[in-house]
Amino acid sequence: MGLGRLSPLAPLYFQNKAPTAFVHYLFLVYNLNCGFTPFSSKFKTSFRNFQNKLLFLCSSSSAPGNQRLAVREFATQAPLPPNMVKAIRVHELGGPEVLKWEDVEIGEPNKGEIRVKNKAIGLNFIDVYFRKGVYKAAGFPFTPGVEAVGVVTAVGPGLTGIQVGDVVACAGGGSYAEEQILPADAVVPVPSSIDPVIAASVILKGMTTQFLVRRCFKVEKGHTVLVHAAAGGVGSLLCQWANALGATVIGTVSTKEKAAQAKEDGADHVIIYTEEDFVARVNEITSGNGVDVVYDSVGKDTFEGSLACLKLRGYMVSFGQSSGTPDPVPLSALAAKSLFLTRPTLKHYKTTREELLENAGEVFMKVASGALRVRVNHTYPLSQAALAHADLEGRKTSGSVVLIP
Ligand SMILES: NC(=O)c1ccc[n+]([C@@H]2O[C@H](COP(=O)([O-])OP(=O)(O)OC[C@H]3O[C@@H](n4cnc5c(N)ncnc54)[C@H](OP(=O)(O)O)[C@@H]3O)[C@@H](O)[C@H]2O)c1
Numbered sequence: 001m002g003l004g005r006l007s008p009l010a011p012l013y014f015q016n017k018a019p020t021a022f023v024h025y026l027f028l029v030y031n032l033n034c035g036f037t038p039f040s041s042k043f044k045t046s047f048r049n050f051q052n053k054l055l056f057l058c059s060s061s062s063a064p065g066n067q068r069l070a071v072r073e074f075a076t077q078a079p080l081p082p083n084m085v086k087a088i089r090v091h092e093l094g095g096p097e098v099l100k101w102e103d104v105e106i107g108e109p110n111k112g113e114i115r116v117k118n119k120a121i122g123l124n125f126i127d128v129y130f131r132k133g134v135y136k137a138a139g140f141p142f143t144p145g146v147e148a149v150g151v152v153t154a155v156g157p158g159l160t161g162i163q164v165g166d167v168v169a170c171a172g173g174g175s176y177a178e179e180q181i182l183p184a185d186a187v188v189p190v191p192s193s194i195d196p197v198i199a200a201s202v203i204l205k206g207m208t209t210q211f212l213v214r215r216c217f218k219v220e221k222g223h224t225v226l227v228h229a230a231a232g233g234v235g236s237l238l239c240q241w242a243n244a245l246g247a248t249v250i251g252t253v254s255t256k257e258k259a260a261q262a263k264e265d266g267a268d269h270v271i272i273y274t275e276e277d278f279v280a281r282v283n284e285i286t287s288g289n290g291v292d293v294v295y296d297s298v299g300k301d302t303f304e305g306s307l308a309c310l311k312l313r314g315y316m317v318s319f320g321q322s323s324g325t326p327d328p329v330p331l332s333a334l335a336a337k338s339l340f341l342t343r344p345t346l347k348h349y350k351t352t353r354e355e356l357l358e359n360a361g362e363v364f365m366k367v368a369s370g371a372l373r374v375r376v377n378h379t380y381p382l383s384q385a386a387l388a389h390a391d392l393e394g395r396k397t398s399g400s401v402v403l404i405p
Pocket residue numbers: 123124125126204205208229230231232233234235252253254255258297298301319320321322323324344345346347392393394395396397398399
């Protein structure tokens with residue numbers, strides 16, 4: 001290594017700096033001596049080799065405490081080796097603090113799989129359920145996340161119809177990662193007219209909204225619809241879509257600010273359910289007739305009141321439980337008004353590739369045409385997922401929340 005050009009003042013400059021800073025300086029001198037300019041491909045390859053060697057040196061050191069420190073310090077300052085990525089992992093159930101920012105190994109895609117470098121990741125209340133154990137993960141540790149958009153960086157052997165460089169969206173598991181391996185048939189292409197951040201915040205929430213208003217209960221002109229958490233990620237889309245289908249929309253929210261947003265999204269009436277009795281208000285708004293359908297994602301706190309808001313033969317669509325799981329419902333509670341009750345899940349409305357493409361296609365078409373306004377009201381670095389979870393659970397967010405790797 002041509003150390004001849006190393007500045008004699010270097011040891012003085014680096015004496016109070018992290019040891020890795022000096023090692024990086026040595027690396028730069030070495031490369032310039034080799035004639036590699038920074039950011040050239042040779043420089044990058046050389047950097048990768050250098051980095052692997054440094055990790056090897058650190059891990060084969062005889063002082064275990066220093067070894068861990070050196071590896072961690074280096075990891076925060078330099079890109080990871082090509083088979084390692086940063087991801088959020090959960091080793092045990094609990095509060096936001098169980099979301100750990102870690103280095104994880106990622107392999108190459110197998111047959112039928114692709115490797116995707118995520119550009120943006122949608123935050124969903126579902127991620128909270130998995131973190132707390134309301135929904136069960138397949139095992140530990142697991143990487144949460146069900147909504148992301150990224151660029152394909154590798155395709156499995158023999159795979160056709162998808163190429164490196166394609167921008168794809170996925171409404172599936174393990175998305176809180178810089179890169180992930182996905183089944184190719186689980187992703188959908190993202191139209192170039194849609195910003196990846198917007199697409200990442202609407203792929204799962206938009207497809208959920210689509211099946212709720214178009215298939216689970218078909219909203220039509222003349223219907224009156226009650227949407228709880230109307231300013232939330234799904235709630236905002238539900239208000240807009242139900243309004244566009246010609247329904248009268250009643251939304252519930254917790255604050256005045258959220259009420260203003262729900263109004264803008266097409267809610268004809270907004271009830272602040274933390275201050276007002278929403279059952280009495282719905283009764284008043286509908287002149288005692290009740291609503292055709294309730295889209296209830298709040299669960300425990302609203303379930304009983306939602307049933308009371310329905311008209312005869314009305315539809316109770318219980319599709320979430322942000323306040324907790326509702327208590328068991330006796331059949332007699334439905335018999336009182338010949339009500340319909342369903343507890344639907346998106347995965348049962350996209351069981352085939354055709355269903356997935358049709359649903360996602362309709363969502364992207366509405367977003368691209370401006371018929372569906374996606375509100376990305378909050379972004380956080382992926383490494384700060386714990387903070388994002390705390391804010392979502394604390395009812396501090398509205399619209400969509402996006403994590404940026
Ligand atoms: N079934 C499916 O396939 C499916 C798919 C996607 C999403 N979902 C469900 O859709 C719902 C909305 O998801 P999202 O990601 O868009 O979240 P979100 O609606 O943006 O956030 C949850 C909202 O729920 C309201 N809320 C009421 N009581 C709460 C409490 N005790 N703790 C926390 N929040 C409370 C809050 O709005 P206010 O402050 O206005 O009360 C809060 O902002 C979730 O229940 C989720 O499980 C279901």
